[in-house]
Amino acid sequence: MAAGLARDFNAHLIGLGAEAVEAAYMADPYSSLMTAEWIVAAQDQVAARLKEAEETFRRDAAGVDLEWRAMQSFPNAALVEVSRAADLIVVGAVARGASNYRTANAAEVVMGSGRPVLVVPEAGRHLRAANIVIAWKDTREARRAVADAMPFLLRAENVVVQAVCTDDDGVESAAFQANDVVAALRRHGVAARPGVTTARDEDVVKELYRIAGLNEADLIVAGAYGHSRLAEWAFGGVTSDLLHRPEHFVLTSH
Known part of the structure; x- marks a missing residue:
């Protein structure tokens, strides 16, 4: 949807992939080695998912003036940070209570970014705005x-x-x-x-x-x-x- 909008307005499109590693809760105080190994494995999984997201983004936005940015960070914070380079933020709608490790909350982003936010409904594919x-x-x-x-x-x-x-x-x-x-x-x-x-x-x-x-x-x-x-x-x-x-x-x- 964002790629279609970029084509309509002849705009530059920034794709942002962001996911934070969920905190590990270990009851055993002597399991620091296991915790370190778990964190490394979790970071590798996040990196793989971000790479997959980049491939999907580049495929769906082919032909658009674009760039890709990836962060192992909370999506809300990442979007607010990158908003300095944008005129408009495009996000999908997510239900209340969704994990803030992997999803961006439009309400949080609009309050923190100082930019307009376009929220895409679940079935949204192309915005005509006629x-x-x-x-x-x-x-x-x-x-x-x-x-x-x-x-x-x-x-x-x-x-x-x-x-x-x-x-x-x-x-x-x-x-x-x-x-x-x-x-x-x-x-x-x-x-x-x-x-x-x-x-x-x-x-x-x-x-x-x-x-x-x-x-x-x-x-x-x-x-x-x-x-x-x-x-x-x-x-x-x-x-x-x-x-x-x-x-x-x-x-x-x-």
């Missing part, structure tokens, strides 16, 4: 996401700035905001129009998917709303669902 839904909320994160998505928005045929209100009292204000965003996008040449609907808190994501379906949109642009809680990030329900269980491509920023 029709796009912007999940509008009048926040810094949403404004950042719209700005970061501009290369996609300018190429789109139809962009819906969709505000989903959780009560009827906010409809008028949301409509004003959506129209404001639409006017700004149109000044940049984006074919945008507003949309405002209501839904219960727990149904906001379903409503966004419904709007995307009505507009045959395969991309949702949304801010990543979260805050640091000690050594982890805590996210609201909408952000969590969009990043961990996406039914469409999701471009998000923080």
Whole structure:
């Protein structure tokens, strides 16, 4: 999918393979030699998997201006580090609780990288982005996401700035905001129009998917709303669902 995107935008593609060696828990204090041998064997296994990943990447991205980087490191940290060389990070969606030794968590990456992150749903193979839904909320994160998505928005045929209100009292204000965003996008040449609907808190994501379906949109642009809680990030329900269980491509920023 990332290779197709690189072709569409004539972009440079960096493939990153990263996996950390899982810690060995040895109960016997005299087993240091066994532990050392285990670590060497585990490192060899990781290196072999990274080599296999490189071969797959080069095969699938053949013909693209590309490079490959590999690290024996936690994937989240590796992506954040390499993000300095990128305009956009492309990651696959992973369920909560997946091993952070071998998989990257889009939520962690978007909060730490300072770059927009494109989350690919499980069945995602090619992003057309002819029709796009912007999940509008009048926040810094949403404004950042719209700005970061501009290369996609300018190429789109139809962009819906969709505000989903959780009560009827906010409809008028949301409509004003959506129209404001639409006017700004149109000044940049984006074919945008507003949309405002209501839904219960727990149904906001379903409503966004419904709007995307009505507009045959395969991309949702949304801010990543979260805050640091000690050594982890805590996210609201909408952000969590969009990043961990996406039914469409999701471009998000923080």
